[in-house]
Amino acid sequence: MKIAVMGAGAVGCYYGAMLALAGHPVTMIGRQAHATAMASNGVILLKAGETHRAPVQATTEPSGVADADLVLISVKSDDTVAAAEAIAPYLKSDSRILSLQNGVDNAERLEAVFGRAVIPAAVYVAVETVAAGKVRHNGRGELVIGTGPASAELARTFAQAGIPTDVSENVAAVLWTKLTVNCAYNALCAIGQLPYGPMVSVNGVAEVMTDVVKECRAVAQAAGISLPDNLIGTVMGLAAAMPSQFSSTAQDLQRRKKTEIEHLNGYVVRTAEKFGLSVPANRTLLACVRLLEEANRRTA
């Protein structure tokens, strides 16, 4: 299967490398420094104490998707539409497209640009870029993808490449569950700049997280999506599973980058407004992260 990855960052390099190491021809599309490094060295993947060199083609050009049977989209949610518009003219008419992104509406936004089906995926991995074209895997790696004519074949291909993949008839609920986790952790971790373990033990934090979860459940319900009964257990369990983790929002702010908050708590707030629901906890967290982004901009 010829594979192209649009967005050679942490997630794109991880899944691109895993597929390349399994023998698939992979083309990575990324920024200049990353493309230059990968063109010389492939993707360097640090995983479980070992260093792997995954052979890939690398380019900065959107035309890198031209002969791909499968295109993985792994840009941040703010870049989804621009990335889609850049590659749209070059896509093969029968290529499969998979969104490997957080947030619940990236596949829909991609479909609006491409005019064809895009398979959404919930991505359960902890991976970070340590240098251009070099990523460190910090845990997990499995995917839950939506249904479609190609989903079963893709799941098999991924599993053979060491990427455990389930196909879900109800991927919307899976994505909303992950969104709820992000809404509960990302902003609070960014505001406190504390990892999850110490963060949840601060007086009052668990109560705010519980309010966020209740609001997310109500908004999802209004949108026709039922979230699992044990949602709060899933959410609170993450702090015990990853006590030293900082949210991607906290990391983005530390690096003075724009965060994905508009696609996390921001998405919940916008959807709540459509249904006339009040979501004060999500709204407050959204405003706090916007303040931190603005403060970063002013001191740039």
Ligand SMILES: NC(=O)C1=CN([C@@H]2O[C@H](COP(=O)(O)OP(=O)(O)OC[C@H]3O[C@@H](n4cnc5c(N)ncnc54)[C@H](OP(=O)(O)O)[C@@H]3O)[C@@H](O)[C@H]2O)C=CC1
């Ligand atoms: N990292 C993780 O462990 C996890 C991340 N996710 C989700 O996966 C998605 C990707 O995250 P992540 O990999 O961390 O993000 P990164 O910022 O590491 O990777 C995205 C890369 O794509 C590049 N890019 C953006 N637009 C273009 C373009 N038009 N052409 C070429 N390159 C482009 C970015 O460059 P630049 O920065 O210069 O714009 C960046 O290098 C997000 O939705 C995230 O929430 C989900 C689970 C875990």
Ligand SMILES: CC(C)(CO)C(=O)C(=O)O
């Ligand atoms: C699951 C979680 C909260 C892990 O840090 C994440 O997806 C993020 O940081 O964006």
